[in-house]
Amino acid sequence: MIKKGSKVTIHYTLAVNDQLLENTRDNEPLTFVQGSGQLMKGIDKNMVGLKTGDTKSFTVAPDEAFGPIDETAVTELPRTAFDEPEKIIVGGIVQGKQGDHNFQATVKAVTDETITLDFNHPLAGKTITFDIEVMSVDEVKA
Secondary structure, X not given: OOOOOOEEEEEEEEEEOOEEEEEHHHOOOEEEEXXXXXXXXXXXXXXXXXXXOOEEEEEEOHHHOOXXXXXXXXXXXXXXXXXXXXXXXXXXXXXXXXXXXXXXXXEEEEOOOEEEEEOOOOOOOOOEEEEXXXXXXXXXXX
């Protein structure tokens, strides 16, 4: 049975508003240590007590998934801050590095003078639906 410290392997699907966004059945299953902070809170708490072969469907609210939308994470920058501003389009993703930190942002607006970036996770503010199948559980060893 899954409890804190269990090594767990699952297959899952992740959907938002009935739109499938991820499906591990197309790739390798996900392996994690329960309660280690590797997964969002909403998944962690829904896994407790399950065992190999169990399936479960559940939804996770934004505060236990990718967080609420943070309006302060939207920033308007001058076009001159970008190497190739003519290639940047609304809805696109830009990546960069600030000091030792890599970042990724979604382009929200492009004008002749500025480019507006949203640094929120693309799924921030969204309720996520998961379908889980537990493939294996390695019990905690004392």
